[in-house]
Amino acid sequence: MKTLLPFYKKPLSPGVGLGVYVGLYLFFLYLPVCLIPLFSFNDSIQAAFPLKGFTLNWYRALLHNDGVRRALLTSLEVGSVSAFLATLCGLTLAYARVFMRSRLTTLLSGLCQLPLLIPGVIVGIAMLIVVNVIGVGPSRVALVCGHMLVGLPTTFMILHGRLAGLSRSIPEAAQDLGAREWTTFARIILPLAIPALGSAFMLAFLTSFDEFIIAFFLTGSEPTLPVYIWGQLRFPRSLPLVMALGSLILAVSIVIAAASEFIRRRGKMTERQA
């Protein structure tokens, strides 16, 4: 008689065990990372138990640290410029893929995903060779180029998902009413893609802001925050400072990722209403 039960009631029993497993999985997924903020408030230079007492000294030290401030500015600049470029490239490539189907656009949309299939170290050194050949050398420009490439697969996928999900009748209606392709793009497609654009930009920014593997090669005299942290890891004394800085970076990442997800969901809801 089992088969007569409605489907959603049937798999309940294995679901409970699985649920416990998922809970444990999430617990261990977050446990090591949670240690960073925990020890950043600990009044000791070592990251070890038992905790020695609560302090905000490490955060205070951060405020007065010039190196950290400069690295933050570099990270913000590189992150926003590379995210802007990655979003622009992603948008135009996605538009081309969806609305100007040809062998060329298929090839381009495949090519732009290539950074996913190449380990970061190779993307990093390939860009290092390029910037040395064209004479720029490791610099902010080099970092922007590298991070744009790493962000591109993400922005393309998000924007392609959005544009491909649009009803074809929307641009067709605009064109039947005499709108040129440019007008259709600027007045119809672009406004509809705004939530996806915001989400793509934020995630590309985060990718750059947190990225270390490539930045290690392309950073010039001005390190980004992750490269600055890497440099500090050699000194046991700066461990607490690194943990305070790391906690702030984690907090920023979580806020931006959550905001991006929120915008994307809202975009989906308006899509359903439209």
Place this chain on the structure above:
Amino acid sequence: MPFAPSSQKTGLNGWLFRALMLVPGGLLGCGLIVFSLGLLVFLSLRHNDGSLLGVGLTLDNFVTLAQDPLYARVAGRSLVIAGLVTAATVLTAYPVAYFLAFHAGRYRAIILFLVTLPFWTSYLLRVFAWKIVLAYNGVLNSFLTGTGILSSPSLAFLNTPAAVVVTLAHAYAPFAILPIFTALESMPRSLFEAAADLGAPPFATFRRVVLPYSIKGVLAAVTVVFIPTVGDYVTPALVGGPNSIMIGSLIQVQFGRANDWPFGAALSVAVMVLIAFVIGLLRQADRRGEKAA
């Protein structure tokens, strides 16, 4: 048809618009990718004579690669470490993806968000977290000595290949969930009922119905975990010690201390060939699976 997407005729204006549309992504994005990879291959065929461009191509770098057993050994170690990491990641991720697809109910959105969140947090910090866990005067040792399980701190945790595997598996854990979840979610629920109607016990349903259906997602998960781990140099440097040097570490050294860019480029080309080979194997497994199904 592929060249004429809509009923509208494309005039001069339209062509101009389309050409402009291809400029950012085509030149800035794809152009840069193709140019940099081409340059990488070119450099791998050059002598280390201090200049990046120049005449005179050689296969010497690749000959050294093939002859010196060090490189085969390091490449083998990288493959084993990346293979173990991939296996651990995919095996632990599968039940989570299964739960998300079939049992999560109203918790699905929040769990999905929680498992993708680490993806957007700093990789360096996630690896660093393991360093403070495994260090001699770190979290694990202070916990074990504090509770009396160990009488003195152990050196055995940090600077081992095992530390690299654990750290990488943890850092890439959530990457595997999404592709498997996507594959499972697209499975029609009626297949469960069909299997049950035909008298299949739950395990047989899983092995004969669910698993084959999700194999595409599993292979995608293998790809997204294997590629970044096989070329990683950060984790071996932070928690691995001298016995865990991976192929990515060797590449990094060529562009730093060793200062032999052409040889580093040759190593990179070799890694890309290796990855292409692995992806080819996976594709073939996928096709064979489809034929069998």
